[in-house]
Amino acid sequence: MIDTKELPKEKESQCTSYPRPQFRRDTWIDLNGTWLFQFDDEDKGEQEEWFKGGCLTEEIQVPYVYQSEKSEVEEESFHHRIVWYEKNFEWEPTDNEMYLHFEAVDYSTKVWVNGQFVGDHEGGHTPFSFQIRPSLIEGENTITVRIQDDNDVEQPIGKQSWKSDNFLCWYTRTTGIWQPVWLEEVSPVHLERVRITPKVEDSTVEIQGHIKGHHMPVQLEAEVFFNGEWITTAGVWVKPGKRTVDLKLDVQSDKADFRVFYWSPDTPNLYDLQFKVKDRHHLYDQVQSYFGMRSIETKGEDILLNRERFYQRLILDQGYYAGSLMTASYEQMEQDLIKVKEMGFNGVRRHQTIADRRYMEICDRLGLVMWAEMPSSFLFSTTSMTRMMDESREMIEKHYNHPSVIIYTLMNESWGVNEIYHQPAQQNFVNALYYQAKSYDPTRLIVGNDGWEHTLTDILTIHDYNSDPVSMRANYQSKDKFVDGSPSETSCKQNYARGYHYNGEPVMISEYGGIAYGKSEEGDWGYGSRPETSEEVLQRLEELTKVIHSTPFIQGFCYTQLTDVEQEVNGLLDHNHEYKFDPVKIKEIIARQSSGFVFE
Structure with missing residues (x-):
């Protein structure tokens, strides 16, 4: 299992630090903080196998990009197109899977764990993850990340200046990790993701769940609460090999003025939602979420x-x-x-x-x-x-x-x-x-x-x-x-x-x-x-x-x-x-x- 010394213990800290507040689990570790860091202006890092670890000599504070003061990188030139990161963490073996999550990295990312390539991603603003369990070893493990950001006009760059300096309403560039990085341990049988669709017209919410890893029938259960009061529970059994399942829940309540607690700027009512993946003998996964009834x-x-x-x-x-x-x-x-x-x-x-x-x-x-x-x-x-x-x-x-x-x-x-x-x-x-x-x-x-x-x-x-x-x-x-x-x-x-x-x-x-x-x-x-x-x-x-x-x-x-x-x-x-x-x-x-x- 992962070292949980840094895990949040109270609900308040979970709300403020957990990077994915609408799909929350308890077992995770924050990887923000000090990482090793290096510019690679000659693009030699892959050829010299920096991904095997031990080659980076500078430091950076993640998730702040090197162009920002809070990164603590002292660098006069802000135009480095390739950067490398490295971070160590401790792991004790279990049968669970381990996911490495990046919330946003600008722009093109390659990731290695203990020198083994685990995946890549292109795009500077959206989250991505890798299942890294096959690459882990007992004790100290090393994550290495190579990021390339040409900041050219064929990339979605938004307000980042593609010129040598800022101009008009275009601002300082962003290169590298700029949103949280974290690890999450899950059962091999788990809820991979959900889509929550409120149906105001009939006072229901539709759940589309994606379940991973089951070879026997399992049940996806959804339980709805409002202000701590139970509203409804529903579940559906999922056949072996089937990953996507649909579930519909009636969320009407006698205590709501109009049978449903609607979400709006004046009344931002949120229902709490708890998912469980289980069979008759085991609870494999549990996820906390929420939703709002609005159209x-x-x-x-x-x-x-x-x-x-x-x-x-x-x-x-x-x-x-x-x-x-x-x-x-x-x-x-x-x-x-x-x-x-x-x-x-x-x-x-x-x-x-x-x-x-x-x-x-x-x-x-x-x-x-x-x-x-x-x-x-x-x-x-x-x-x-x-x-x-x-x-x-x-x-x-x-x-x-x-x-x-x-x-x-x-x-x-x-x-x-x-x-x-x-x-x-x-x-x-x-x-x-x-x-x-x-x-x-x-x-x-x-x-x-x-x-x-x-x-x-x-x-x-x-x-x-x-x-x-x-x-x-x-x-x-x-x-x-x-x-x-x-x-x-x-x-x-x-x-x-x-x-x-x-x-x-x-x-x-x-x-x-x-x-x-x-x-x-x-x-x-x-x-x-x-x-x-x-x-x-x-x-x-x-x-x-x-x-x-x-x-x-x-x-x-x-x-x-x-x-x-x-x-x-x-x-x-x-x-x-x-x-x-x-x-x-x-x-x-x-x-x-x-x-x-x-x-x-």
């Missing part, structure tokens, strides 16, 4: 959450932190999202990066809807298309069970498909992403190309950084005129690509504002003229937001942005994620629009 759909020009009109008040969150770039602690993520609620927003658009799974758990628990967005590549090619298709599938799988996630954004502002307006091939690619997402997850809404030049989309989303409320209001007076036109004076882009047009979708302003404020330094920027006082910022925010609130056919907005990020100083929070403005005043501006019926 998301469109009806004409409206977006409906749990069949009620839902007005979205979102803020753009790019997930960058001073000293650690895209890596954050649980406490940092939680404090950010508490502030989002305090300022009157009911959701976040997670922009051009894929969040830590604990971030989604916090959104689930606090009651914030979330738009999950695929990071962009910046060149249209067969290579970039393949990479985007592959990693977007993994993105959907990562987000599927979280009730807070209501929308997938697959492309942003035609990045990577710059000629989409008139190029059928690029239009077809965005449509392929759209249909793939709909096939993998038909329960959520999809935005194909956010901001402008839409092809297939469930929502007409517009990016408009107009800082003049008078002209902005005039541009949205006539819906018939602007939906198939170019209402944004800042982008001057058409809402739809050539050959496509408005089909009655709900309309949202999915980026606006971006008001720069703070000490002016060379190279920093925001949108529009820079106000001189905080009062001027709040006045502009109020005037622009009033335009959106008062336009009846606009179903919500997303303000840019939550925090200052490197050279960009248009956050409502500063670089240290502290308030730049009074949150009470911001809430008075943001939260004037409501949804559904309010019980006093």
Whole structure:
């Protein structure tokens, strides 16, 4: 078995440190901390067999990338395309399997255990795992990782600069391990993964479980609780060799106001869910999870959450932190999202990066809807298309069970498909992403190309950084005129690509504002003229937001942005994620629009 000296013993520490809070087991070990480390600028590590161990001489703090201060790597040049990591751990033999989990590594990863190759993965933002039991030995074991990140425009890199320096709204690069690494010991017969699908229309939840390793009949049992009270239990027997099984549970309760405890930003109710894999004699596996009963759909020009009109008040969150770039602690993520609620927003658009799974758990628990967005590549090619298709599938799988996630954004502002307006091939690619997402997850809404030049989309989303409320209001007076036109004076882009047009979708302003404020330094920027006082910022925010609130056919907005990020100083929070403005005043501006019926 693994050495459990570092295992969390209390529920609170499990919630904050366990990297996969919606699929929890007890036996795991955190591998974050000090690893051996080495640059490999000559690409000689594989030839010299560094994977056999003992060749790396520097140190790094995982999961912080070498470009960040918290990595504790002292290096003036930030442009190393190949890096190596090494970590030792103790293991005592058992009959169980051992999984090595990486939550996110940028970009192309190869892994060895005790000099034996155990697998590889391509993609910089999504989790992956390897079953390493065949490579383990009693006593000390060595994990070696080689990572290559060319940071080129055919990779999905999001907001990472592909130039030698930062520019406009592109920031410091990320190379290597940037989300948690951990080990997990499981029985050879275990629940590999689940899909949890709430069915609001009939007060049930559907479970699709994948069971691994059984050669005799086993039972998958699911038990549902709400606030510690038992709701229901159901189970199904699985034949030998069959891996996928479906289970349906009725979750109605006499104590719920309407028979079901619905999830929404106002009432973020979560059901606890316990899975067991067993037969008549053995309990093989036990997993703790949760789910929320909520639906998301469109009806004409409206977006409906749990069949009620839902007005979205979102803020753009790019997930960058001073000293650690895209890596954050649980406490940092939680404090950010508490502030989002305090300022009157009911959701976040997670922009051009894929969040830590604990971030989604916090959104689930606090009651914030979330738009999950695929990071962009910046060149249209067969290579970039393949990479985007592959990693977007993994993105959907990562987000599927979280009730807070209501929308997938697959492309942003035609990045990577710059000629989409008139190029059928690029239009077809965005449509392929759209249909793939709909096939993998038909329960959520999809935005194909956010901001402008839409092809297939469930929502007409517009990016408009107009800082003049008078002209902005005039541009949205006539819906018939602007939906198939170019209402944004800042982008001057058409809402739809050539050959496509408005089909009655709900309309949202999915980026606006971006008001720069703070000490002016060379190279920093925001949108529009820079106000001189905080009062001027709040006045502009109020005037622009009033335009959106008062336009009846606009179903919500997303303000840019939550925090200052490197050279960009248009956050409502500063670089240290502290308030730049009074949150009470911001809430008075943001939260004037409501949804559904309010019980006093």
